[in-house]
Amino acid sequence: MDHDSTFDAVLFDFSGTLFDDTSVLDxxxxxxxxxxxxxxxxxxxxxxxxxxxxxxxxxxxxxxxxxxxxxxxxxxxxxxxxxxxxxxxxxxxxxxxxxxxAAWTPYPDTAVVLKALHDRGVRIGVLSNIGWDIRPALADAGVLDLLDAVVLSCEHGLEKPDPALFALACQEMGTPPGRTLYIGDDPVKDGAAVRAGLPVYLLPTERAVNRERGLGAVLRLASA
Structure with a gap:
């Protein structure tokens, strides 16, 4: 990774950030x-x-x-x-x-943005408050192999907004918190990443099914 760039890694929330959470119950x-x-x-x-x-x-x-x-x-x-x-x-x-x-659908821009970050040499992680293993959903979306870390609250007995969980994710990715950009959609749970030293970008709460989530902004931030 070019250390003249802004960030060495980008850490994403899962539900409502990378994957649609509005139509899961089919x-x-x-x-x-x-x-x-x-x-x-x-x-x-x-x-x-x-x-x-x-x-x-x-x-x-x-x-x-x-x-x-x-x-x-x-x-x-x-x-x-x-x-x-x-x-x-x-x-x-x-x-x-x-x-x-299979019920969890990635936003149309999820795979595109994760692949672009991966191609740039940016380390990528997913950090989720969740009670089941989301890795099969990530694999189905074709993005699991792009990730350097998948950190799930249910596997560590910690959940956002606890700063320790964000710190753990950075440790698993091997990147300092200050050079790890966190992307989420919840001002309280995701915004707490700042308490662990991570810069944060929050997506708008409003989102629509089958519409891009606005993740393209991450590419601009990561290469600013």
Whole structure:
């Protein structure tokens, strides 16, 4: 890497930054599971689940759920069950859809930008608060082999905004925090990277399905 450039590495958030998080729960996948939906359509099940899990009380209940795979499953299956209430087979079908790597779609500019950074010799990492292994989703998108580090909260018992997790990611990439640009979309969780010494670029909260995320700005920042 040319040390006259601004950054040696770029570290990305996963959900809402590289991959679309607005259409993960696919009603078709839930319908195809064979679960007894109790007379509801799969679309109605998804609508009920989303309304409940995104409520203020549920958001509070989700605190710490990404610290381990066991915690993630326990918290999310309980919230899914409450949202109906739904029977265990429906809960399992919804949770399977939520954590299915194939359900997570990269933004159209994700692979393009990661490949461009890789071709420039910039080290690349992904850091995510998540309760399951996202590497298969990254592989399906053709970007896993471009990455120097994949750091998941559930594998380290740490989650953003803890500065220790950002520091750990820099350590795994082998780059100093001050020369590692962090890209995310959450002002609180992702913005906390500054507490670990990383410069931060936050993407707008608003995003649309099948639309570029605006990651091209990263290429301009990384080569400023």
């Amino acid at each position: 009603p078709d996948a839930i319908a195809a599971s064979g679960a007894d939906l109790g007379g509801l359509t799969a679309t109605e099940v998804v609508r009920s689940v989303l309304a409940h899990v995104d409520s203020p009380a549920s958001l509070e209940a989700r605190r710490g759920c990404d610290l381990s795979q066991e915690a993630h499953r326990a918290v999310w299956t309980r919230l899914i069950a409450e949202s109906g209430p739904f029977a265990p087979d429906v809960v399992d079908a919804v949770y399977a859809a939520l954590t299915d790597p």
